[in-house]
Amino acid sequence: MKFVAFERAKQGTGASRRLRNTGKTPGIVYGGSGEPQLIELDHNALWHALKKEAFHSTILDMELNGKEGKVLLRDVQVHPFKPMVLHIDFQRVDAKTRLHMKVPLHYVKADESQAVKFENCVVNQVMSELDISCFPGDLPEFIEVDLSSLKKGMSLHLNDVTLPKGVTAVTRGKPNPVLVSVVVVGGEEAAAGAEGAEAAPAAAAPAADAKAAPKADAKPAKKK
Template identity: 45%
Template sequence: MSDGIFTLDAEIRTDLGKGASRRLRHAGKVPAVLYGAGKEAVSLTLNHNKLFQAQGFEAFYSHVLTLNIGKEKVEVLVKDMQRHAFKPVVMHLDFLRVDAKVALQTNVPLHFINEEKAESIKLNGGHAEHHMVDVEVSCLPGDLPEYIEVDLINIELDQTIHLTDLVLPKGVSLVELNKGDDNHDLAVVTVKLSKGPKVEDEDAAEGDAAAEAAPAE
């Protein structure tokens, strides 16, 4: 993956309002707002094609991005993105400034690995029920992972992996567990026995059908 997707050129905009935003979109631009770090919010515009290409990567949403605003380079996170209801168009973006020395909180996707290799699933008829697809983490920007792996290779039937079972990178903690209560050790994934047809019910149905087809004595 090219690091280029994490760097976007932006321009400060002064023409604000719904009418101005419509004109920008017709010109292939996306309106955006940059805020945070105790500074005033700044209205921006970005090139839609470059942005649309970048947002197609999962890491775009959990990676510290760089905005080139004139000669200034600003590190940011995507905090909100509005898309068109049915067209492949990004309508608006909210960016949050990040400080390299200040911990941030953001959501990071979970990658479930070895699911198809786990004996409980491959050989014993189990299936994985995913209770969450991402987790909220707290860390310094430089420690922010693109994703967190959940290894299912040794998971057994009826076993649940909880937040406390996740292997986190150095310097990363889970916001939910930081609340300091066992009630926050949420379930991440459970392997349960897949429900198949009941053999005895099938046999009974076949027996009934045979009885109905047999001639009366």
């Protein structure tokens, strides 16, 4: 994805507030061999770009002062209740330096699995993104995970997934974390309980009728 940034001369709270009032968003670019540089971006264009997953997880082409450079989105500050981006950070990308990024996990074909299709189960997603390390040229937009082989009682771990070429998972504490787990829907147990509940009153009904019968047949006592 490509976006256009403009050089920003002033910094500080007051300058940033005035910039936002004109429909711009203050930001900064850092890293690589260059010095940190203050920038500004068109707020509306940035707001729409942030809604795209690729803007968060891929290398971006930034045009600044007529020159293009490769950057990564590193931080976004958003207003707590207004649809407004307060500040944004980008990091320059060096082709020879490994990146440390979080990329989204796309789970596919869960509906085709035996667990979902025949065993009345649902797939519980434990992780929605994965921390990875790779060179810029190997950075994937997302990692696709095939769930078609899931069965009742299974859990899919990180080691069960084939990562793209050049990509290494970064795990902390758990070398083989669970990505998804298969959970049995409570409908079967609930249905069994409901059948038992219906059977109990039915069995008790004759006894209740038996007690009520003599009262129905009894004749009222004669008055003396």
